[in-house]
Amino acid sequence: MGALAALADALTPPLAAELTKEEARSLVLVFLASALGAVLARWHIRLLLPTIVVEIVLGILIGPAVLGIVEAETYVVFLADFGLALLFFFAGLEVVERHVPRDALRRGTMGWGISLAIGLLLGLVLEQAGLEVEWWVLAVALATTSLGTLVPVLSDAKLLATPFGRAVLGTGVPGEFWPIIFISIFLTSVYGAATEVLLLLGFGILVVGAARVALEARPPWFLRVVQDTLHTTGQVGVRASIFLLALLVFVAGDAGFEFVLGAFAAGLVVGLVLDSPEGRVVRLRLEGIGFGFLVPVYFVVTGMNFDLDSLLTAEGLALAALFLALLLVTRGASALLWRRELGARGTVALALCGATALPLVVAIVGIAQEQRAISDAVAASLIGAGMLSVLFYPLTATRLLAGDRGAAGSSLDTE
Numbered sequence: 001m002g003a004l005a006a007l008a009d010a011l012t013p014p015l016a017a018e019l020t021k022e023e024a025r026s027l028v029l030v031f032l033a034s035a036l037g038a039v040l041a042r043w044h045i046r047l048l049l050p051t052i053v054v055e056i057v058l059g060i061l062i063g064p065a066v067l068g069i070v071e072a073e074t075y076v077v078f079l080a081d082f083g084l085a086l087l088f089f090f091a092g093l094e095v096v097e098r099h100v101p102r103d104a105l106r107r108g109t110m111g112w113g114i115s116l117a118i119g120l121l122l123g124l125v126l127e128q129a130g131l132e133v134e135w136w137v138l139a140v141a142l143a144t145t146s147l148g149t150l151v152p153v154l155s156d157a158k159l160l161a162t163p164f165g166r167a168v169l170g171t172g173v174p175g176e177f178w179p180i181i182f183i184s185i186f187l188t189s190v191y192g193a194a195t196e197v198l199l200l201l202g203f204g205i206l207v208v209g210a211a212r213v214a215l216e217a218r219p220p221w222f223l224r225v226v227q228d229t230l231h232t233t234g235q236v237g238v239r240a241s242i243f244l245l246a247l248l249v250f251v252a253g254d255a256g257f258e259f260v261l262g263a264f265a266a267g268l269v270v271g272l273v274l275d276s277p278e279g280r281v282v283r284l285r286l287e288g289i290g291f292g293f294l295v296p297v298y299f300v301v302t303g304m305n306f307d308l309d310s311l312l313t314a315e316g317l318a319l320a321a322l323f324l325a326l327l328l329v330t331r332g333a334s335a336l337l338w339r340r341e342l343g344a345r346g347t348v349a350l351a352l353c354g355a356t357a358l359p360l361v362v363a364i365v366g367i368a369q370e371q372r373a374i375s376d377a378v379a380a381s382l383i384g385a386g387m388l389s390v391l392f393y394p395l396t397a398t399r400l401l402a403g404d405r406g407a408a409g410s411s412l413d414t415e
Contacts, residue, residue: 023073030076033058034296050149050390052299052358059303072304083298085263086290087359089245091176092267094147096275104170111334112174115143118330132375137368140182141382142330144360145175150353153394164346167338171354179360180264230281237282241270258367302362310377311384323385328355349397356393358386
């Protein structure tokens with residue numbers, strides 16, 4: 001019995017012994033900030049704030065910059081990293097779920113190429129001017145779009161099903177997809193760029209093969225098990241999705257890529273498999289785990305690590321204002337490709353929506369900081385600009401369209 005007890009102790013991680021009182025308190029306060037973020041974002045029916053922004057602000061409040069009552073310890077950091085993986089997983093799901101027409105995706109990809117070219121030029125200029133950031137980090141950060149933030153705003157404004165809404169989707173999907181590919185090549189330099197591209201192609205073939213198998217070789221017994229466990233404790237669909245997420249994150253990391261590529265690829269595969277009325281239930285379960293638990297932890301921890309002192313200097317605020325304007329210039333240029341269909345107001349509104357960027361900016365900045373490719377001060381200003389873009393750009397866009405319903409209606413509300 002003594003030998004068996006010793007073996008059991010060796011195989012069982014002493015979680016309770018390792019979790020200190022301070023770490024337990026940090027977990028509780030992070031979860032409190034997560035819950036409060038959802039409530040405060042909807043405190044008043046006429047003042048709906050982006051939940052992400054509220055979560056980051058609460059993280060700043062409880063973190064070292066203000067109250068100093070919470071520290072990002074081992075367990076909190078682990079949950080935050082898992083939340084980041086799920087954030088990119090849901091970005092992959094979003095690409096599949098929206099069923100964006102191919103023409104819109106092609107035009108959006110062309111627009112993203114234009115934005116990237118502008119971003120690369122701006123990055124080179126600013127790096128040469130002495131800004132403490134590598135040019136390609138700034139380029140890809142300025143060329144992102146937060147589609148997940150825009151969808152609920154456009155849906156509430158009843159614009160998602162209009163040609164304007166499709167233009168936003170056509171702009172937003174490439175604005176999430178291509179930056180992730182860019183990150184995987186330029187923010188990982190384990191083997192060199194040429195080898196990274198080859199590995200990326202190999203990883204892409206693996207993902208496409210997995211998606212094809214999932215779509216064409218799904219055994220009826222497995223589908224029946226998924227269906228039978230939708231409303232039981234089995235939840236096979238959810239468990240299989242989490243397994244695939246873990247597997248592709250591991251494979252991507254083992255190949256030398258950032259784990260976010262594996263998470264995004266897992267979202268694409270799972271999105272294809274769940275693209276059915278039955279799959280919607282599984283997706284709702286996954287969203288409950290992600291947006292109800294882990295993703296908010298990531299944004300609260302982002303706020304805890306935020307360099308507020310650097311942002312609140314005259315230089316930091318000026319830099320945040322500059323980045324806010326550059327987001328509009330970089331992503332707004334792609335909106336010109338839609339001018340014929342949307343008209344002048346619609347094009348300006350699309351530019352504002354395209355320039356709405358926070359979740360990917362936060363992720364890119366975090367990865368770049370790990371790679372020492374951006375200073376903490378510049379990172380704070382860039383995240384600050386992303387927060388301001390989420391607060392002001394979508395609201396300005398919807399009010400711009402609402403202010404000219406006569407002109408906008410003919411171009412936006414008809415096929």
